[in-house]
Amino acid sequence: MTETAPTYILTAHCRSVLGTVDVVTRFLYEHQCYITEIQSFDDSEEEHFFIRVEFRNDGANARSIGLLREAFSEDAARFDMHWDIHDASTRPKVVMMVSRDDHCLSDLLYRYRTGHLNIEIPAIISNHPDIKHLAEWHGIPFYYLPVDVTTKTMQEQQVLDLLQQYRADLVVLARYMQVLSPELCAKLNGRAINIHHSLLPGFKGAKPYHQAWEKGVKLVGATAHYVTEHLDEGPIICQQVEAVDHSYTPKRLIERGQDTERLTLARAVRLHCEHRIFLHRNKTVIFEGS
Known part of the structure; x- marks a missing residue:
């Protein structure tokens, strides 16, 4: 086996029936694929099975990803599986949308720049011009698309045109303080992530945070979820909470909350881009990995 062999990720889900694990692992064995990580989950309440496998295709008869997909399709059809095989080296194209607060965007840009997030950021879209300098410093095209009630439809069409132009795999609302229309939410179903305080x-x-300070809260947190037309109610990807106490001023509460938002959003983006999330009804099944 060689260290330079391509790494692929197989994801699949189907009804809970006998042989689901075997059909995946036997296929990989027969095609001389070496499994490096495997996780599965059977939802007994929904009677639904989920599996994610990372593997190397480095045998003497190694096949391309296209041939592997073609070969697995017949086996998967017997179980009525929803599945795909992904090339782990492919960097998803992630378009960022942001308003004025740049703490989440700055964190994602740092992780992107240092290689801690295996993504491409082909464009940044904002309804304010404030963070244009940040995009320019990173050499990323910046699009200032102001919006109000009278221009919302036109502005969202411009957003869609840019997403199509850059072939975006994912849209991240990194503190984009505009409510997306139901029509845009539908078109971005399963490929738009939002972050907000919890x-x-x-x-x-x-x-x-000032309201929270006045009530003497003892926990601050953040929630990352997929975008739906129901505001802040989409399928949850991850959440994080931090303890605070009476000594926190509103300013310190905001700082702690923003730290939590940064970490939670970065984690959600990584999970999505590593194909670790399964959307099932209004819930998520997530295989964290190492």
């Missing part, structure tokens, strides 16, 4: 109890409207 203060306990919840505080909506202006200055949520």
Whole structure:
């Protein structure tokens, strides 16, 4: 086996029936593929099975990803599997959308620049011009698309045109403070991630951290989820909470909350781009890995 052999990721889900693990592992064995990571889950309540396998195709009869897909399709059809095989070396194209707060964007750009996130960022879209300098410093095209009630339809069409132009695999709302229309949410189904605070109890409207401070909250947190037309109610990818106490000022609460948002969003983007998330109904099945 060679270190330079291509690494692929097989993801599949289907009804819970006998032989689901065997059909995947036997196929890989017969095609001389070496499994480096395997995770599976059987949802007994929904009677649905999920599996994710990373493997190297480095035998004497190594096949291309196209031939592997063609070969597995017959086996998968017997189980009515929804499946795909991905090339782990392919960097997904992730378009960022942001308003004025740049803490999440700055963190993702750092991880992208240093290689900690295996992605491409072909464009940054904003409804404000404030972070244009940040995009320029990274050499990433920046698109300032202002929006209001009268221009929302036109602006969202411009967004869609850019996503098509750059062949975006994923859209990240890195503190993009605009509600997307139901039509745009439908077109981005399963490939748009949002981040927002998760203060306990919840505080909506202006200055949520100031509201939280006034109530003496003891936890701040963040939630990353897929975007749906129901505001902040899409399938949850990951959440994180941090303890705070009476000594926190509103400023310190905001700083702690923004730190949590950064980490939670970065984790969600990594999970999605490593094909570790299965969307099933309004829930997610996630294989974290190492």
